[in-house]
Amino acid sequence: MSRLLAWLGAVLLLLVASALFLVSRALEDQPLVTASDEVSAASISRARDILRRNDPRRLAPNTTRDVRLAGSDLEALLNFAARRGIRGAASLDLRQGGADVRYTATLPRLLADLGVGRFVNVEASLGASGGSQIDIEQVRIGRIPLPGALFEALLAQYIRHTDLAPEVALLKKTISKVAITPADVTVTYVWQPELLDSARNLALSPADQQRLAAAQRLFVDTLGRASPGSRKVALADVLGPLLQQAGGQPGADRTQAYRDVLLVTALHLSGRNISMLIPDAARWPKPRPVTLTLRERGDLAQHFVISAAIAAQAGAPLAKAIGLDKEIDDSQRGSGFSFVDLAADRAGTRLGQLAARSPERLAAAVAAGLTDAALLPPIDGLPEHMMADEFRRRFGSPEAPAYRQMSDEIDRRIAALALFR
Incomplete structure (x- = not known):
């Protein structure tokens, strides 16, 4: 019996030592990819054009389309996804028939204090042979090389045991061809209406939907109490109590x-019905018809x-890029x-940043009371209505x-507001 216990102890010690060795080889002191918060207005414009051309409301089932x-x-999409999970950064290099992807996840600083590297660096070489399959040719995690076939098998096992399995199966059914050149990636897909439901399920879990239902009820109640009978209500008179509650x-x-x-x-302000995201929201309480003003x-x-919501959800760089892209688009064919408008975008972005990064500070500000002048600085002298x-x-x-x-003058005015100091 003592010999068996000694053998088990030795095996356990070997496993622990192997695990520590692998961790030491996987973690590194320097990042392979350095994070960048920049999102260009041009990228936003191109993404919007792609969405317009592939609007699911205009596609018949089994329609074949190309997305380049x-x-x-x-x-930019990879980096946006990276910021939504473990904080990290990604880079991508395309080549004929394939791509090289690099990703760095940043772990807590405590690991560096313990003398362990705090960066997980991943390198992967991908190949596309002209069909719908993207092959993982090879992977390196830190200083640990992994054969592509082994990594694909491990990834398939992981997906099989998660909620992602149905979505991945639907995606494989939908995509018919992937072509990669040094300039771009072209995906040929066959539109299936189930994709829209799948996207909704991935974007909003049942818990998310319950929270948004509660937020909708709170918004409707708050709007109903603000200046009863008036068709115009100051934004601060609604936003302050709403955030406070x-x-x-x-x-x-x-x-x-x-x-x-x-x-x-x-x-509500954009005129978009929340039932676009959550079909059941068609039965939620509706706000009274009123115009919010700033x-x-x-x-x-x-x-x-809108800028505040984008910044709170996705970060300030994206909100700023979308605001700038909107103004450039307006100069060409809008107002x-x-x-x-840009000043309102940036002030809203600052509020969204406060909501995401300093909620206690924002709570103190709304408890003291908000006014329109506290949200947006004076706008006199700022040019507008300029065509291209x-x-x-x-x-x-x-x-x-x-x-x-x-631009600097706008930032100076916003920085002078007590809410954003």
Whole structure:
């Protein structure tokens, strides 16, 4: 018996030593990829064009479509996904028939204090032979090389035991061809209506839907109490009480509560029905017809809240890029480029950052009371309604000195507000 215990102890010690050895080989002191928070307005514009061309509301079942994505846009998508999970950064290099992907996950600083590397660096070489399958040719995790076939087998086993298995199977059924060149990736797919339901299920879990239902009820109740009988209500008169009630719920995750009410309010202001995301929401309470205004303008309330919701959910760089892209688009075929709108975008982005990063500070601010002047600085002297030719004549481009000077002035005004100091 003692010999058996000694043997088991030796095996256990060997397993622990092997695990520690693998961890030491997998963790490194330096990142392979350095994170970048920049998201370009051009990338946002291209993504919007792709979504327009592939709007599921316009596609008949079994319609075959091609989606072409530039390497830089794919890299931006990878980095956006990386920021949603373990904090990390990704890079992508396309080549004929394949791609090289690099990813760095940043672990807690405590590991560095213990003398262990805090970066998990992953390198993968992918190949596309012209069919629908993307092959993993080889993988390296830190200093540990893994054969591509082994990694694919482990990944398949992992997916098989998660909720992702039905979605992956549907995706394989939908995609008929993947072609990779040094410039872009072209995906040929056959539209299946089930994809929309699958995307909704992945985006919003049942718990997410329950939280948003509660946020919708709170928004409807708060709007109903604000200036009864009036068709126009100041945004601060609704947003202040809404944030205060959402963040004050017993046991609530304050950051998540802020994200939920900002999303619900943004959907209302954008004219989008939340039932697009959650079909059951068609039966939820409806807000009374009212126009929310910021500095007595409905458009500024829209810009402010939509940017706040995007920044709270996805981060400030994306919110800023979307705001800039919207103004550039308006200069070409809309109401014209507006630095006033841009100021509302950026002020809303700052509020979204507060909600996500400093919820206690935001809670103290809303408890003290919000006013329109506390949310958006004075807008006098900021040019607006400039069509493309006038914008180029006066400010050149977003990289030109004249534009940067106006941009810095907006940032200075916003920074002067007590809420954002």
